[in-house]
Amino acid sequence: MAQPMIQKPNGTRDVIPSQMYKWNTVEAIVKAQAEAYGFKEIRFPTFEDTGLFVRSVGDTTDVVQKEMYSVTATERTGEQGTSYTLRPEGTAGTMRALIENGLLNEGLPQKLFYVISCFRHEKPQAGRLREFHQFGVEMAGTQDPRADAEVIALGKSILDMAGLKNITLNINSIGCPECRAKYQQALRDYFKPHLDKMCDTCHSRYEKNPLRLLDCKSEICSEIAGDAPVILDYLCEECGTHFESLKKYLTAMGIEFTVNPRIVRGLDYYTKTVFEFISNDIGSQGTVCGGGRYDGLIGQLSGKPCPALGFGMGLERLILTMENQGADFADEETCDIYIGSMGEAGAVKAMQLCRELRADGVRAECDVVGRSVRAQMKYADKIGAKFSVMIGDSELESGTAKLKDMQGKSEPADITLGEDFGSVFNAMLIAKQLEAEGLDGALTELL
RNA sequence: GUGGGUAUAGCGUAGCUGGUUAACGCGUCAGUUUGUGGCACUGAAGACCGAGAGUUCGAAUCUCUCUACCCACCCCA
Numbered sequence: 001m002a003q004p005m006i007q008k009p010n011g012t013r014d015v016i017p018s019q020m021y022k023w024n025t026v027e028a029i030v031k032a033q034a035e036a037y038g039f040k041e042i043r044f045p046t047f048e049d050t051g052l053f054v055r056s057v058g059d060t061t062d063v064v065q066k067e068m069y070s071v072t073a074t075e076r077t078g079e080q081g082t083s084y085t086l087r088p089e090g091t092a093g094t095m096r097a098l099i100e101n102g103l104l105n106e107g108l109p110q111k112l113f114y115v116i117s118c119f120r121h122e123k124p125q126a127g128r129l130r131e132f133h134q135f136g137v138e139m140a141g142t143q144d145p146r147a148d149a150e151v152i153a154l155g156k157s158i159l160d161m162a163g164l165k166n167i168t169l170n171i172n173s174i175g176c177p178e179c180r181a182k183y184q185q186a187l188r189d190y191f192k193p194h195l196d197k198m199c200d201t202c203h204s205r206y207e208k209n210p211l212r213l214l215d216c217k218s219e220i221c222s223e224i225a226g227d228a229p230v231i232l233d234y235l236c237e238e239c240g241t242h243f244e245s246l247k248k249y250l251t252a253m254g255i256e257f258t259v260n261p262r263i264v265r266g267l268d269y270y271t272k273t274v275f276e277f278i279s280n281d282i283g284s285q286g287t288v289c290g291g292g293r294y295d296g297l298i299g300q301l302s303g304k305p306c307p308a309l310g311f312g313m314g315l316e317r318l319i320l321t322m323e324n325q326g327a328d329f330a331d332e333e334t335c336d337i338y339i340g341s342m343g344e345a346g347a348v349k350a351m352q353l354c355r356e357l358r359a360d361g362v363r364a365e366c367d368v369v370g371r372s373v374r375a376q377m378k379y380a381d382k383i384g385a386k387f388s389v390m391i392g393d394s395e396l397e398s399g400t401a402k403l404k405d406m407q408g409k410s411e412p413a414d415i416t417l418g419e420d421f422g423s424v425f426n427a428m429l430i431a432k433q434l435e436a437e438g439l440d441g442a443l444t445e446l447l
Numbered sequence: 448g449u450g451g452g453u454a455u456a457g458c459g460u461a462g463c464u465g466g467u468u469a470a471c472g473c474g475u476c477a478g479u480u481u482g483u484g485g486c487a488c489u490g491a492a493g494a495c496c497g498a499g500a501g502u503u504c505g506a507a508u509c510u511c512u513c514u515a516c517c518c519a520c521c522c523c524a
Contacts, residue, residue: 007516010515010516062521062522062523063522066522088523120522120524122522122523123520124517125518125520126518127524128523128524129524132524133524134524135524201520265523266522266523276524283518283519284518285522285523287524289524311524312523313524315524318524340483342482371477372477372478372482372483373483374478374479374482374483375476375478375484376483376484378484380483380484381485388483388484392482393482394482404484406485412483
């Protein structure tokens with residue numbers, strides 16, 4: 001009896017070769033834009049000490065309370081009692097690495113970005129996976145609202161480069177710990193007389209996190225929340241001017257936004273600015289990019305206060321939005337030349353030529369199956385080879401072969417199989433690329 | 448954790464008033480006279496019809512249980 005096939009864990013995804021171009025497209029966009037804004041790539045462990053996430057994300061948050069994949073090291077590993085957790089987000093690890101490597105001593109602001117996978121034990125649905133991929137940026141060492149505007153602008157640039165439409169930017173300020181405390185009290189005072197009408201989860205929100213009362217989707221609760229006090233009215237002077245400045249800079253950069261006092265975010269470390277880029281094209285999990293300022297986090301982790309901010313962008317959600325909107329992805333490069341063969345001597349020559357071409361960076365393939373000439377040509381067509389050449393006894397004898405352009409209709413050109421094969425072929429390849437880009441005419445004119 | 452939906456070859460589907468070897472398209476592989484692709488044609492491989500029980504002479508088709516996946520709540524990227 002065959003054992004049942006083992007399947008991928010719930011909430012994970014394979015990316016098969018035919019889909020890889022989508023990932024390559026978004027990763028290229030994301031990296032290019034991050035670098036354009038002066039951010040440097042950083043890498044850090046996939047798992048960290050559990051305490052790092054508990055302390056930064058917050059021990060009352062859903063992420064920490066019920067969504068972390070944690071293991072406790074056993075005696076066997078010699079680390080008995082140490083608990084490790086697969087990272088549920090990127091900010092905590094980045095900040096830990098920043099502090100641990102002394103980067104805050106190197107000139108501020110530190111501007112970092114990363115492309116990572118994150119893990120949360122949630123029930124999967126559209127745009128939500130247990131292992132998901134995130135592009136993130138973090139800027140540390142400035143409390144200036146220009147930094148907030150820059151970070152938001154980077155997010156906007158990426159979404160624009162990806163060709164996304166109908167993305168709304170929501171911004172809000174949730175203030176510093178002082179003004180937030182006052183606001184939370186005001187919220188409790190407001191909701192208290194309505195509590196008996198409200199849903200169960202809102203009751204626990206009332207106790208644990210009153211800000212969450214604002215975005216309950218139940219009809220009654222949201223109706224009550226409609227007239228609730230607004231945080232912006234409770235901001236202290238500093239937080240208020242910070243927010244006003246941010247809006248001014250965003251406007252100056254031509255970035256449209258909506259002030260949405262309802263966006264709150266569920267990670268404890270946020271202060272002042274919070275924002276989300278939201279799409280309506282990917283189901284209920286519409287936040288493609290979300291982030292904000294977390295001025296207290298570094299101080300909490302290291303003892304040395306340092307303002308910082310950043311965002312995370314869900315790459316699956318980004319790709320999903322692009323797919324649903326019919327956005328363009330970059331084409332993958334295909335085989336440059338397929339060198340087919342007949343007979344043992346031809347096959348050997350084909351292998352030799354392939355090796356030479358590959359040393360020059362040419363994508364060259366030859367038959368490794370032992371197929372008929374016809375079948376080899378079919379294969380060359382299927383893999384999208386730009387050129388093909390067939391080598392048999394007669395070609396070896398004459399020293400020349402027919403180089404066929406697989407896309408064009410022109411007659412095959414003669415090409416010698418000698419030492420200049422590589423350079424001659426490269427010239428053909430470049431000419432073809434220029435033609436494809438419509439530059440051949442311009443080049444002729446230049447010459 | 449709570450709801451709803453779906454489960455037939457690699458993919459997409461048909462078959463669902465129970466009845467012989469489960470069909471079709473795409474894809475894959477091979478071939479269509481001697482050494483050249485894209486079209487067309489021929490053929491082949493590939494499914495114990497999600498799993499397990501039950502009803503029945505007989506079930507992919509009816510009943511029950513389970514599992515997986517999808518969608519939504521919650522929360523977030």
